[in-house]
Amino acid sequence: MSLLIVGTMAFDALETPFGKVDRIIGGSGTYAAWAASNFVQPIKQVSIVGGDFPQEEISALEARGVAMEGVEVVKDGKSFFWSGRYHLDMNTRDTLVTDLNVLAQFDPKIPDSYQGAEFVMLGNLAPDIQKKVLQQLKKRPKFIILDTMNFWMDVALDGLKEVLKMVDLLMVNDSEARQLGGEHSLVKSARKIQAMGPKCVIIKKGEHGALLFYEDRIFSAPALPLEDVFDPTGAGDTFAGGFIGYLARINDVSFEHMKAAVIVGSAMASYCVEKFGPTRLKEITAADIDSRVNDFVTLANFEVR
């Protein structure tokens, strides 16, 4: 099966209690592609970068089966840049700098060679941009997941609600789910979001794992209890990439397979946070992934007699 990913490819500057990096590769599309390419190829990447984006990064992704025809390169422009500082608990962070740069002019064009993608991941971007991507697809994909954030609920709620009607699954964190659903109870908020369009909702709870709402059923996935989180940047995008990459490989969106996909996404995210940026994602092998998934089996599975 083929997978289309729309998201940012960018530079980040990060500061965590464990250290600091001034300029490292980042972006939702980057993390998602690194994670998903472990499970499915080709990946049809849609993004925009400046002339400063390193050719070796693009080549490394191409070597993983990530097609770059849909990635616009603005030679005299600068790539999107984000800088943030994490608090001691690693659950909260301050944004220090957001330089949109070429992202301000992002008007995604879907190449003909990308048509027919069965699985689509719409990374966190303006709802209008997400909608433009879907409108260019000639055949309705089998499964579309949407990532978004509180910022778009604040400034583009109507646009977000339009896109919500067009997708199969929404992925948000717990506070975003409460904001969008309008209920303190995550169950009630998820039900309200489902009524807005997507039959599935994933609520990410950080160190407390994730909840999958699939029609009227619920799956609760744990997070791997880690002694230290080195850098949480990209964990959500990595989760999304692992999740949809696995689904695309299995080519089945039943509840049972989606549960497994949540675990695979969680396993990928648990690797992501071990080093700065996507560094760790570039190192891990299929055997590493199997081993981490088995850790989740020990962690979560049980049998009552």
Add this chain to the structure above:
Amino acid sequence: MSLLIVGTMAFDALETPFGKVDRIIGGSGTYAAWAASNFVQPIKQVSIVGGDFPQEEISALEARGVAMEGVEVVKDGKSFFWSGRYHLDMNTRDTLVTDLNVLAQFDPKIPDSYQGAEFVMLGNLAPDIQKKVLQQLKKRPKFIILDTMNFWMDVALDGLKEVLKMVDLLMVNDSEARQLGGEHSLVKSARKIQAMGPKCVIIKKGEHGALLFYEDRIFSAPALPLEDVFDPTGAGDTFAGGFIGYLARINDVSFEHMKAAVIVGSAMASYCVEKFGPTRLKEITAADIDSRVNDFVTLANFEVR
């Protein structure tokens, strides 16, 4: 296998967003006995009550196989009374009244007929009282679990550390684990608590479930995602009762069985919160428990291909 439970039998006055009760049966020993008696009998109850404690409550527990020889009745005394009000989020509460009454003179005496109990649950009480119970047991039980709270860490830390050396499992909530272990990371705090004595630690995280630390292994159990929690009072004691009741029935304290016991405890707690006090615990049948445990299988188990 036989189970010895030490805990309070009391009256509670409760106020939640859903309603109010002025005087209802409560106490850690009461909740634990109702939960555990679904799995194992006899239960050897150790507690103290005043002459005001209803005979029909005692008879109802006796009919469930709960022995009352170790429950001291102070005819001219009043039973322990606690009153609290829950906040809207149900995770926090204010204590309005704590009348120790007969609990102030509690000096537990273990009857000869209670000797030889293989499983012991020490409900939340002063560490000195918990120690007195263990010192009276002629044969070291197979498995001892200890419940405690932040109050005893504040006022009786040395005593608590003494008892910790004598038990197999400590059960606390997340903030208590952080206070006792001295680390923000629950994993690090659990490791430090294990170094104080108990080879197992259960950390209850409310709506986020529970973590079991078993030697160097970890199990993460979800909480049942509920649209409404009617009254959280006694949920922790009910969890403990279901947990040790199941373990005592299986008579095996391996990691695999302890995982199942955490799920059974969680299932019992999920019933407890549906009505005020122990009301719901008195209604449910073996079929109800099986059904709820199956809900947890759907909720938490998965298979990755």
